[in-house]
Structures are given as structure tokens and as C-alpha cells.
Amino acid sequence: MLPRIAYFGPQGTFTEQAARGFAADSEVDSELLPHDTVPAALDAVRRGEADGACVPVENSVEGAVPATMDALAEGEPLVAVAEAVLPVRFSVLVRPDGGPVRTVASHPHALAQVRHWLAANLPDAAVVATTSTSAAAVAVLRGDYDAAVSAPVAVRHYPLEVLASDVADVSDAKTRFLLVRPPGVVPGPTGRDRTSIVVTAPDRVGVLSDVLTELALRRINLTRIESRPTKGKLGEYRFYVDFDGHVAEPRVGDALAALRRHCPRTRFLGSYPKAVEGSPAPAADNAEFVAAAEWVARIREGRGA
Numbered sequence: 001m002l003p004r005i006a007y008f009g010p011q012g013t014f015t016e017q018a019a020r021g022f023a024a025d026s027e028v029d030s031e032l033l034p035h036d037t038v039p040a041a042l043d044a045v046r047r048g049e050a051d052g053a054c055v056p057v058e059n060s061v062e063g064a065v066p067a068t069m070d071a072l073a074e075g076e077p078l079v080a081v082a083e084a085v086l087p088v089r090f091s092v093l094v095r096p097d098g099g100p101v102r103t104v105a106s107h108p109h110a111l112a113q114v115r116h117w118l119a120a121n122l123p124d125a126a127v128v129a130t131t132s133t134s135a136a137a138v139a140v141l142r143g144d145y146d147a148a149v150s151a152p153v154a155v156r157h158y159p160l161e162v163l164a165s166d167v168a169d170v171s172d173a174k175t176r177f178l179l180v181r182p183p184g185v186v187p188g189p190t191g192r193d194r195t196s197i198v199v200t201a202p203d204r205v206g207v208l209s210d211v212l213t214e215l216a217l218r219r220i221n222l223t224r225i226e227s228r229p230t231k232g233k234l235g236e237y238r239f240y241v242d243f244d245g246h247v248a249e250p251r252v253g254d255a256l257a258a259l260r261r262h263c264p265r266t267r268f269l270g271s272y273p274k275a276v277e278g279s280p281a282p283a284a285d286n287a288e289f290v291a292a293a294e295w296v297a298r299i300r301e302g303r304g305a
């Protein structure tokens, strides 16, 4: 399906592992194309140089990945067709000939997940942010820094030594990744799907409440809501909303139409199978919505009341 998958690299990131999982599920052999930033991976798809891109969206400890949120809300639309959730535990990598660790580098999300470990084990090391966990490993190899907080697989790609493994302040931390591609036919519902949208709320009283009410009225379970500034006017926000269900389901379609009436700048970011079971599958009471829509259709056609 997706012969070329761009991902947030370089090689050895958690995102590469997620991309490998998506590639393994694909019916065709996929080539994986590393990019140094999330926007670069997404732009490769927009330019037609890749058929899809794998990007991180949120981490259970540090929250949303802003680079991904912004890049999905802006530019040519892309839609998610699959998600993956990976456990996140880190290795601290050093050069084999390295001396004392005075600097330690990683992606800000990774550093935030090992803050306590660093304070306890490398209290004197200066902490430096890099574009990704693997970019930190590359920089250590180059001699720019002394240690990298990386994905455990990074040591297979770079000739570094493991100073510490299984490092994580929160032992069951997880990161969620999306596989996105240009808009096309939405994969069919599976009965345990998630829909993602981004809504730019007009500046009027109660608009966010209207958005949430449209979902609640249709008994649609909200799984995430995040806000980010639009970067235009101060005080103008986008809301990233994830909920259970698939655009093909009548009540989800109804809700999306209602949201679009409240907020004309609503962007569909995809309906895709959930990677983790959580809230109850929404398929159970879809029947009510289908039956009610059929009742209205019969009235309109003069076949009932």
C-alpha cells in the first residue's frame, strides 16, 4: 500500500521502530526514508517523495509533540490511516573511549522522561536538546557531547557503548505514533476506531462547549483534547480532538457535520483503527442512529410517520 514511508529519524529513533511496524503490516515491501524533523517527513509526503509518513503524536509522560500537531494542522492536508503505541525506555550511550560525562543530549521529550534519573546518576552533566534521540547518538559519535539518551535500538546503528539501559522515570511510559498519507479513500471501520480532527475555534462565547456537546449528545467518547495557538492572533487557538468512532458511522458523520457548522475551519485528520483497547467499542449502539436516520428517510419519502 505504502511503498515509501518517510519517518522522523535519523535511523534508530523510536519513530523508526513504529515505521517498521507499519511497514511489516503493509502488503508491499516498504522503503523507509529517514528525515531529520517531523515537518520534513510530512513535507516529503506532500511533495510526492514518499507515500506516507510515520510521526510521533503524544507521549504518556510528556504529552503532545507540538511539531507534529502544528505540521498536521498547517500546509496541505494529510490524514492518518493507522496508529501504533510503543513502550518507551531509554539507553544512555557513550563513546567506547569516552571519559567523564559532562554533557548529555537527547530530544526534549526524551530528556523530560529521564529527568530524575539524570539528577540521580549524572547530576553534574549539562543537558542539551537535539532534534531526536538518534541525532543525539550521532552527535556523541562526532564528539559534540559525551552521552546520548536514545532508543535501545540506536546502539545497533551507531558504534557506541551502553552506559545504562532500561532508563525511565515512569516505567510504563508509552508514545503514540501515526501513519499519515495524502487524503484518499478512508480505510473502512473496524468497530474499534479513532477519529482525529483539528478545529480552529471562532472567537465567540461557548464555542468549545458547543463542540464538546455535539460529541456528548451522540454519546461519542472523547479520548483527547489539546489546544495550540494558531500563531496568528494572541488568544486564537486550535483544538485537537480525538474521539472513538469512524467517519463512516452515522453518528460520527452527524457530529462532524455539526462541528463544521460551529467551526468552518475544521480539518479531518483521519479515522483509523485504535492501537490500544480502552473505552467501549462504539459499534454497539450505532444501530439506534441508523434506525433513527431510516425513520426520518421513510417520513421524507412518504412511507411512514
Ligand SMILES: O=C(O)C(=O)C[C@]1(C(=O)O)C=C[C@@H](O)C=C1
Residues within 6 Å of the ligand: 008, 012, 013, 014, 015, 016, 056, 058, 059, 065, 088, 107, 109, 110, 131, 132, 133, 134, 151, 175
Ligand atoms: O527521538 C525519537 O526517538 C523519537 O522517535 C521522538 C520521540 C518523541 O517525539 O516523543 C518519541 C518517543 C520518545 O518519547 C522520545 C522521543
